[in-house]
Amino acid sequence: MKAWFLFALFLFPAFALADSLEIRDIEEGEGPELVRHDTALVHYVGRLEEDGSEFDSSRGGQPLSVTIGSGQTIPGFEQAVKGMREGGKREAIIPPELAYGERGAGNIIPPNATLRFELEVVEVQRAPFIGLDNEELAEKLDEGVTIVDIRRPDEWAETGVVEGSHRITAFEEDGSLNPEFGRQFTALVDSDDEVILICRVGNRTSALAQALSEGLGYDKIYNVTDGIMEWLDDDRVVRHDCPDHEETAQC
Numbered sequence: 001m002k003a004w005f006l007f008a009l010f011l012f013p014a015f016a017l018a019d020s021l022e023i024r025d026i027e028e029g030e031g032p033e034l035v036r037h038d039t040a041l042v043h044y045v046g047r048l049e050e051d052g053s054e055f056d057s058s059r060g061g062q063p064l065s066v067t068i069g070s071g072q073t074i075p076g077f078e079q080a081v082k083g084m085r086e087g088g089k090r091e092a093i094i095p096p097e098l099a100y101g102e103r104g105a106g107n108i109i110p111p112n113a114t115l116r117f118e119l120e121v122v123e124v125q126r127a128p129f130i131g132l133d134n135e136e137l138a139e140k141l142d143e144g145v146t147i148v149d150i151r152r153p154d155e156w157a158e159t160g161v162v163e164g165s166h167r168i169t170a171f172e173e174d175g176s177l178n179p180e181f182g183r184q185f186t187a188l189v190d191s192d193d194e195v196i197l198i199c200r201v202g203n204r205t206s207a208l209a210q211a212l213s214e215g216l217g218y219d220k221i222y223n224v225t226d227g228i229m230e231w232l233d234d235d236r237v238v239r240h241d242c243p244d245h246e247e248t249a250q251c
Contacts, residue, residue, distance in 0.1 A: 029088025
């Protein structure tokens with residue numbers, strides 16, 4: 001198995017639209033559909049559409065673990081898995097724009113190659129947190145649930161923050177964990193409290209929510225799925241006049 005071929009998103013940005021992907025369901029499977037931040041264990045066989053030759057397969061080995069929305073794989077593979085159910089089988093034809101584009105991949109995937117994948121979801125692992133859209137976030141805020149904005153000070157200044165937010169930077173600009181985050185966060189929120197995490201577009205908070213759940217036992221975590229940018233796009237209110245003398249002060 002040469003699963004590393006799928007892990008190439010850092011070379012090929014996911015800017016193409018999902019409607020250029022062709023999908024044919026073979027078996028629907030059971031249970032809820034896979035959504036963003038869920039993890040699927042997937043068996044797959046990858047072929048070149050042009051001649052049907054097989055270039056990669058997980059059969060005979062371990063299934064591939066794919067977290068929806070994480071950017072772990074080529075864009076078309078993740079988009080094809082999204083919406084499947086446990087036990088489901090699907091065939092997907094992925095155009096070059098959602099695969100390896102003009103560059104191809106080594107001497108295995110030629111430039112501008114369309115790929116065909118046979119997919120089977122053998123197990124679904126639900127995200128250990130609950131995603132919130134704007135309406136759900138507003139409802140939780142009305143209930144008085146604590147919200148923590150984990151971005152950096154320059155990001156708070158750029159966009160403002162959701163009113164009521166506690167500002168605790170989780171990650172530095174280089175992606176490293178802020179060494180003060182754990183102390184500040186656990187001083188503010190107990191592991192059995194409800195808490196909302198928000199960042200720019202929901203990626204950092206999803207990773208952090210999973211770590212807090214699995215590592216520290218926080219089991220009532222909400223992640224704002226599309227972050228503050230979706231909140232702004234929806235013309236929701238933010239505050240720019242927050243106290244600047246204390247990072248964790250409530251805005």
